[in-house]
Amino acid sequence: MAFMRKSALPVLVLFLAYYYSTHDGFRPEMLQGKKVIVTGASKGIGREMAYHLANMGAHVVLTARSKEALHKVASRCLDLGAASAHYIAGTMEDMAFAEQFVAEAGKLMGGLDMLILNHITNSSMTLFHGDISAVRRNMEVNFFSYVVLSVAALPMLRESHGSIAVVSSVAGKIAQPLIAPYSASKFALDGFFSSIRSEHAVAKVNVSITLCVLGLIDTDTAMEATSGVFTGIPSRKEDCALEIIKGTALRQEEVYYDSSRWTSLLLGNPGRRIMEFFSLQKYNLDKFVRN
Ligand SMILES: NC(=O)c1ccc[n+]([C@@H]2O[C@H](COP(=O)([O-])OP(=O)(O)OC[C@H]3O[C@@H](n4cnc5c(N)ncnc54)[C@H](OP(=O)(O)O)[C@@H]3O)[C@@H](O)[C@H]2O)c1
Numbered sequence: 001m002a003f004m005r006k007s008a009l010p011v012l013v014l015f016l017a018y019y020y021s022t023h024d025g026f027r028p029e030m031l032q033g034k035k036v037i038v039t040g041a042s043k044g045i046g047r048e049m050a051y052h053l054a055n056m057g058a059h060v061v062l063t064a065r066s067k068e069a070l071h072k073v074a075s076r077c078l079d080l081g082a083a084s085a086h087y088i089a090g091t092m093e094d095m096a097f098a099e100q101f102v103a104e105a106g107k108l109m110g111g112l113d114m115l116i117l118n119h120i121t122n123s124s125m126t127l128f129h130g131d132i133s134a135v136r137r138n139m140e141v142n143f144f145s146y147v148v149l150s151v152a153a154l155p156m157l158r159e160s161h162g163s164i165a166v167v168s169s170v171a172g173k174i175a176q177p178l179i180a181p182y183s184a185s186k187f188a189l190d191g192f193f194s195s196i197r198s199e200h201a202v203a204k205v206n207v208s209i210t211l212c213v214l215g216l217i218d219t220d221t222a223m224e225a226t227s228g229v230f231t232g233i234p235s236r237k238e239d240c241a242l243e244i245i246k247g248t249a250l251r252q253e254e255v256y257y258d259s260s261r262w263t264s265l266l267l268g269n270p271g272r273r274i275m276e277f278f279s280l281q282k283y284n285l286d287k288f289v290r291n
């Protein structure tokens with residue numbers, strides 16, 4: 001009994017330390033006064049992220065194509081307690097807009113702490129019958145503009161030791177029918193941003209990258225697109241939006257958010273982790289590292 005009592009406390013402390021270090025440690029104050037960009041913020045998960053950030057007292061600059069919708073979201077953000085809320089409307093099919101947008105947002109807030117890349121082009125669920133233009137549009141809007149935005153934001157993020165959230169999908173980790181162009185763009189995000197993350201580690205760039213792997217979420221777009229075709233259980237967009245912000249603020253490498261708890265376990269992919277670790281040992285990176 002004495003043994004039990006003596007060892008129970010340290011065990012409990014260790015358990016709690018482990019529990020809180022891996023599962024939480026997030027406090028809404030972490031976002032207070034932080035300068036955040038949210039793309040695709042006129043509706044869906046992006047709009048919910050803007051509202052959470054406003055509640056936490058962050059500065060936000062929002063973008064999407066629809067000016068009227070953005071105006072409403074920004075006004076509501078101010079009502080909810082945002083430190084400031086601006087929007088700049090434009091299309092992410094235009095890379096010049098993407099670049100200028102980041103510069104303007106940086107000026108409006110006087111810097112940048114968090115870049116949340118979330119927008120996607122519209123696409124329907126259908127068999128691929130050779131619609132090359134759809135592949136190109138998905139790659140441009142869902143992938144290439146993310147690269148442009150992150151390149152434009154990196155100097156400010158380096159300065160602030162900031163964070164990038166890359167919103168992806170289970171379809172960016174596994175193959176599924178009817179969404180080949182979308183899936184390709186989401187896989188591309190993993191390839192590019194996970195590589196950049198490992199370069200940041202080598203080059204001691206303290207800008208975190210959080211890849212967010214989402215299952216079906218109950219946004220209007222997703223509910224309409226999947227209706228009658230896919231019968232997954234949707235999760236709530238409000239909760240999903242909060243988990244993205246939490247994981248990004250905690251500088252996690254990946255966030256999994258799906259109605260099935262198996263998803264993170266199965267897609268966490270220890271095989272990939274182990275291979276990435278051993279592959280890294282074979283490089284001579286000295287000449288790329290700035291001292
Ligand atoms: N919902 C799901 O089930 C689900 C599942 C897995 C992953 N995700 C990911 O979660 C993110 C958000 O999805 P969601 O369901 O919230 O989508 P959503 O409700 O359709 O929102 C998409 C956002 O992107 C903007 N947008 C569309 N075309 C654009 C363009 N050409 N240029 C700039 N902005 C554009 C839209 O605004 P405008 O139309 O005004 O431009 C809107 O604000 C996406 O990255 C998606 O892949 C969602």
Ligand SMILES: *[C@@H]1O[C@H](CO)[C@@H](O)[C@H](O)[C@H]1NC(C)=O
Pocket residue numbers: 122123124
């Ligand atoms: C995407 O939206 C545009 C403009 O609203 C529309 O013309 C196009 O048909 C849509 N494409 C798909 C694949 O839904």
Ligand SMILES: *[C@@H]1O[C@H](CO)[C@@H](O)[C@H](O)[C@H]1NC(C)=O
Pocket residue numbers: 160161206
């Ligand atoms: C990176 O930046 C974060 C956020 O400011 C900070 O908590 C962390 O200690 C920094 N890491 C290093 C290695 O400087």
